[in-house]
Amino acid sequence: MKPLLLDPADDLGQQNAKLRRIAEVLIARVEREIGESGPGYVNFQMAAALEEQVRARTKDLDDTLKMLSIANARLNVARQEAEQARNDLFDAIEAVQEGFALFDPQDVLIMCNTRFSAQMPDVAPRLGPGLKFVDYVRMVARSRHLQMDDDATRDEWARQRLLDHRNPQAVFVVGLTDDRWIQVSAHRSPSQGTAVVQTDVTDMVRREREERDRLLDDQARLLRATLDHITQGVAIFDERQRLAGCNQRLRRMLSLPMQMTQAGVDSLSMFGYMRHGERFAPLEGLDELVAWTNAAGRREPLSLALRRGDGAILDVFCQEMPDRGFVISFTDMTAEREAVAAMHHANETLEQRVAERTRELEAARDEAERANASKSRFVASGSHDLLQPLNAAKLFLSSLSHTKLDPDQRAIAERIQSAFESVETILGALLDISNLDIGAARAELTSMPIAPLLRSIDQEFQPLARERGLTLRVIPSSAWVESDPAYLRRILQNLVVNALRYTRHGKVLVGARRRGDKLRIEICDTGPGIPPDRWAEIFHEFVRLDTSPGTPQGMGLGLAIVERACALLDHALELESEPGRGTRFTVSVPMCEGSASFGEPAHDAERRPPPLDDMIVVLIENDDEVRAAMVSVLEDWGTSPLESRDLAGAEALVADVGVAPDVVIADYLLDGDENGLDAIARMRARNGNVPAVIVSADRSTELRARAAQANVTLLHKPLELHRLQAVLQWVKNAAAQKRG
CATH class of the missing domain: 3.30.450.20 (PAS domain)
Structure with a gap:
């Protein structure tokens, strides 16, 4: 390998110096060789070419140095500009008011x-x-x-x-x-x-607080507190699609600034802000929501799901209010949806187990969505305290109406009174729906005669029927049923009110038929009827089919409460209707197994039943004070009570009298190992199939089943004396019919 004349490691200046030195030596050598011989001319030619190469490299070096100088100058300018820009940025953010x-x-x-x-x-x-x-x-x-x-x-x-x-x-x-x-x-x-x-x-914030304090009364502030404590984000819009109110959870769920949650903000502005920056995807969900709010006619309830940019899933429910305003609720269902996805993933190895868990999850989700839909429409977790201030206001208005008012003032006072009554009615109905949907309602199923309930319905609604120019007929019944007295009364009241409200002429009939082990309570009217395609719709909240002038205006909540209460009690609800001819609602209630033995006597013209003279009643009660009080009541009714604290004493008294008792009344829990059912069984073994009643605070289904199997009437503590009196009266009438 030939040695290099130049070292590549040298910079251009060093290489140039070496080339100049080489050129000088070669030129000198050429000159000497020219003088000495011909070949020197050739070397001279080579030296000349090498010098030309040195000049070219030198020029390149000069150009490179110039370019480097220019680049350094530009870099210094850029560095100064960057520093100036950074200073300008600091000055800019320092000048920002936020x-x-x-x-x-x-x-x-x-x-x-x-x-x-x-x-x-x-x-x-x-x-x-x-x-x-x-x-x-x-x-x-x-x-x-x-x-x-x-x-x-x-x-x-x-x-x-x-x-x-x-x-x-x-x-x-x-x-x-x-x-x-x-x-x-x-x-x-x-x-x-x-x-x-x-x-x-x-x-x-202070202006908003001052404005809210000026406009809101005690009920509205309580409503605001309730909204801020529920788990859904809630927004309420008026008939002009302007925001009337929302809670803090909505602001956090949707990442809304305060200016977007001020009262009066248009719904389209809020939805437009939600679109900004692709906060939600897919956008089709927002398009459907905007289309629903802009619908010209009546809006059906709308459910849809939106996905936030962070992957969270929000279930949205929209419900129109009677005044064309609407309520929109947002529920974070991310955890539930992730749980469903996890269940599907685990299905590869645990198919049977996951299938069972999935069914449980779907049932829980359906129940939660049903409860959330009701709450999102209007403050599902409200309390009974909302009704207290309204009642006070009504009392103040009543006092005001008795003062000296001019006609205009009196008309205004009457309108305010009517408005408070409407608010009180809708709050009570919404509270019922909320309790039924979220599982706060609890049914107390018990054996009860149907006759007193039908009698109270008759007495309560006859004035309303006369006012409407209608005939209300309630057919009595002697059957006993197993239900919750309060909820069954509410069901029948709402159905009768509904029938009287929409029937313009004719009559309303309330009666009961026995069908197998069920009592079918029917409410029939001669009203306008309901088209079949709207049967399901009438059980929705705030739905009123007949809004024509002259029809009393309700809030459309009665049938929604009826449907939920029947579901709570497990009572079948049926609807039959023919447009132009009338409607029939039927509630099927289980009859008591012992109703064939202990029924409610037919309704008497007298409100008070006749005395129970000459009846021998064996009373087994281990509490001395309770036993003394019961003896006093039974004697007032005309019976001859034989009292004892245990079975042995009762048997001894019956043996002394020498006559079988007409009825046995026993407490369930006695001293020692004794109980009332065993005592009744032994009394019947000695005296025949004597009618008997068990009194207990135990409301378990087990005790109810044992009493029904033994053909014993079960009454719960605290004892309702009118029910015990009705049983004794039936026993006396049955014995008289048997002798006759």
């Missing part, structure tokens, strides 16, 4: 202005580039200037703030001490950094 901070994709603070967290003097001095976001959140959570809710801890606040940070956009309000408030808006940049803007909204 607090501003920028975190990089690793959640490390890049920059912030002096207004950022300035409301927290114990946090602001510790802010600076390099601070991690999690450390910033912990400092804020520990700040003495952070106002905490009564039911939240600082650690819980920090956890929730870190959870919100995962969302691409988050908007929420933070309370500070001294009644100050800031709105925090966090937005994820395309480079996955995070910009946080803090806006002082103290004046806005």
Whole structure:
């Protein structure tokens, strides 16, 4: 390998110097060789060519040095411009009226202005580039200037703030001490950094509070508290599609700024903000929601699902109100949907187990969706206390009406009184629906005669029937049924009111038929009837088929309560109707197994039954005070009681009298190992199949089944004396018929 004349490691200056030196030596050598011989001319030619190459390399070197100089100059200019831009950026964010901070994709603070967290003097001095976001959140959570809710801890606040940070956009309000408030808006940049803007909204919050305090009465404030404590996000819009109110959970679920949740905001503006930044996908769900709100006619209830940008799934339910306003609720169903997905994934190895768990989950989901739909329409978790202030207001209005008012003032007072009565009615109905849907209602099934209930229905609604110009006929029945007296009464009341309201002429008939082991209670009317395609619709809330003038206007809640109460009691509800001819509702109630032996006597013209003279009643009760009180009652009724604290004493008394008793009344729990059912069995073994009654505070199905199997009437404590008197009267009448 030939040695190189130039070392590649040398820079261009060194190489140029070497080339110049080589050229000089070669030129000198050529000159000498020209003088000595001919070949020197050839070498001279080579030297000349080499010099030309040196000149070219030298020119390239000069050009390169010039370009490098220009590049260095441009780099210095760019560096100065970048520094100026950075200074301009600092000046710009410092001039911003809001607090501003920028975190990089690793959640490390890049920059912030002096207004950022300035409301927290114990946090602001510790802010600076390099601070991690999690450390910033912990400092804020520990700040003495952070106002905490009564039911939240600082650690819980920090956890929730870190959870919100995962969302691409988050908007929420933070309370500070001294009644100050800031709105925090966090937005994820395309480079996955995070910009946080803090806006002082103290004046806005205070104005909103003052406005709310001026307009809202005690009932509305309680309604607001209820909305803020339910698990759904709720928004209520008026007939002009303007926001009437919403709760804090809605703002957090939808990441809405305060200006989007102020009263009077148009629904389309809110939906448009939800579209911004692709917060929700797919957009078809929002399109369907907008189309529903803009529908010209009556809006049917709408259910749909929206997916947030962070993957959370929100179930949306929309319900129209009677005044064309509407309520929209948002329920976070992410956990339920993730559980369903996990169940399907586990199905590969645990198919049978997962199938069972999936059915349970679907049943729980269906029940939750049904309850959530009712709550989202109008504050499902309201309390009975809502009715108390309304009642007080009605009393004040009643007092006002007895003062000296001019005709205009009296008309206004009457309108206010009517409005309060309407609110009281709808709140009571909504509370019933809420309790039935969310499982708060509990049925107390018991054996009961149907006659007193039918009699009270007759007496209660005859005035309304006469006012409407209708004939109300209630046919008495002697059957006994197993139901909850309060809920069964409410079912029949709503059905009768509904029949009287929509029947313009003719009659309403209430009666009962025995069909196997069921008593079918029927309410028939000669009203306009219901088209078959709307049978299911009438059981929805706020549905009224006949809104023509002259028809008394209800809220459309009666049949919704009837359907839910029948489902709670497991009573079958049937509907038969023919347009133009009338409607019949039927409620099937189980009859008591002992109703063939102990029935309710037919309704007498006298409200008070005749005395029970000459009846021999054996009373077995181990509590002395209770036994003495029962003896006093039985004697007042005209019976001859034989009292004892145990079975042995009762048998001795019957043996002394020498006559079998007409009826045995026994407490279930006696002294020692004795119980009332065993005592009755032994009394019957000695005296024949004597009618008997068990009195107990035990409401279990087991005791009810044992009493029915023994053909013994079961009455619960505290004892309703009119029911015991009805049983004794039936026993006396049955004995008289047997002798006759």
